[in-house]
Amino acid sequence: MNISVLDIKGLTKHFKRFTLGPLDLQIEKGTAMGLVGANGSGKSTLLRLLMNILQPDGGTIEFLGQRTKENETEFKERVGYAGELLEPFGHVTIKELSSMVSYWYPKWDNHRYEHFLKRYNIDEGAKYGKCSKGTKKKVEFIFSICHDPQLLLLDEPSVGVDISSQRKIKEDLMSFMENGEKSIIMATHAIDEIKSICDIITVLHEGRIIYSVNKDEIYENWARIWVSEVREQIARHPNVLSITGSPLQLVTNNLRAVEEELRKEQISITHIQRLAVEEVLEHYIETNSA
Numbered sequence: 001m002n003i004s005v006l007d008i009k010g011l012t013k014h015f016k017r018f019t020l021g022p023l024d025l026q027i028e029k030g031t032a033m034g035l036v037g038a039n040g041s042g043k044s045t046l047l048r049l050l051m052n053i054l055q056p057d058g059g060t061i062e063f064l065g066q067r068t069k070e071n072e073t074e075f076k077e078r079v080g081y082a083g084e085l086l087e088p089f090g091h092v093t094i095k096e097l098s099s100m101v102s103y104w105y106p107k108w109d110n111h112r113y114e115h116f117l118k119r120y121n122i123d124e125g126a127k128y129g130k131c132s133k134g135t136k137k138k139v140e141f142i143f144s145i146c147h148d149p150q151l152l153l154l155d156e157p158s159v160g161v162d163i164s165s166q167r168k169i170k171e172d173l174m175s176f177m178e179n180g181e182k183s184i185i186m187a188t189h190a191i192d193e194i195k196s197i198c199d200i201i202t203v204l205h206e207g208r209i210i211y212s213v214n215k216d217e218i219y220e221n222w223a224r225i226w227v228s229e230v231r232e233q234i235a236r237h238p239n240v241l242s243i244t245g246s247p248l249q250l251v252t253n254n255l256r257a258v259e260e261e262l263r264k265e266q267i268s269i270t271h272i273q274r275l276a277v278e279e280v281l282e283h284y285i286e287t288n289s290a
């Protein structure tokens with residue numbers, strides 16, 4: 001049975017010039033979800049609402065069947081968040097920050113913390129506010145993961161991070177997911193991160209979820225098909241999303257259904273190519289931004 005780690009219903013937040021939601025979203029145990037969407041589509045706002053940094057105007061959030069609002073301490077002990085939460089603490093050193101952060105987490109693993117400091121080459125004596133953008137990101141990431149959370153909420157974890165640390169973050173997230181008990185929601189623009197870590201991809205557009213799909217379904221269903229001709233029946237098919245020439249080709253989000261229709265119409269297929277995840281996401285983001 002699939003167990004919902006997070007169950008979001010009707011979540012809404014109104015700003016003067018932007019509304020998020022109402023959003024319904026579930027995330028299962030053992031699942032990593034990538035939140036994608038154009039700049040300003042509401043990804044960070046959603047993560048901040050989940051962390052109760054922002055107060056929602058409506059809706060409910062349940063973590064393992066318990067409302068997070070009424071069980072905030074327990075929720076925060078079991079969740080890790082990386083997303084500019086440490087900015088007000090610029091005047092203290094990373095060592096001092098670690099004493100403050102570890103104090104709040106009964107499951108804080110100091111051995112793990114020290115391992116990560118070395119792995120990411122962090123100088124504990126440095127003041128947080130004086131660290132480079134990439135170093136701050138790495139420190140946030142380390143603080144989000146050292147208490148062995150059940151759920152990680154990450155806001156663009158590798159933006160501005162050097163290439164070798166990006167690889168390490170990816171490896172650490174993959175090993176975090178290894179036992180099938182943990183979950184991640186990660187706002188990201190990095191296609192590589194989506195491909196290597198995420199099982200589910202959710203696309204936000206102007207504060208609403210317009211698409212949520214298992215990554216494997218993209219590989220299975222989305223394709224470009226080169227054909228000998230196109231008749232009206234094909235052009236009007238609900239799963240034919242675009243037709244371009246030359247050579248004549250169409251894009252579909254349901255390969256099996258369109259292949260079947262082409263066969264019925266006796267139109268020959270010259271070549272089929274599965275679409276890459278980035279092409280599909282671009283399709284959604286571009287179609288809705290136009």
Ligand SMILES: Nc1ncnc2c1ncn2[C@@H]1O[C@H](COP(=O)(O)OP(=O)(O)OP(=O)(O)O)[C@@H](O)[C@H]1O
Nearest residue numbers: 015016017018037038039040041042043044045046
């Ligand atoms: N505190 C706030 N007050 C008013 N408007 C806000 C506030 N926080 C966010 N917004 C607005 O909400 C919208 C969504 O912002 P958000 O940061 O969630 O987008 P995003 O998808 O994370 O963008 P990006 O990909 O650029 O990081 C934007 O229009 C932003 O200006």
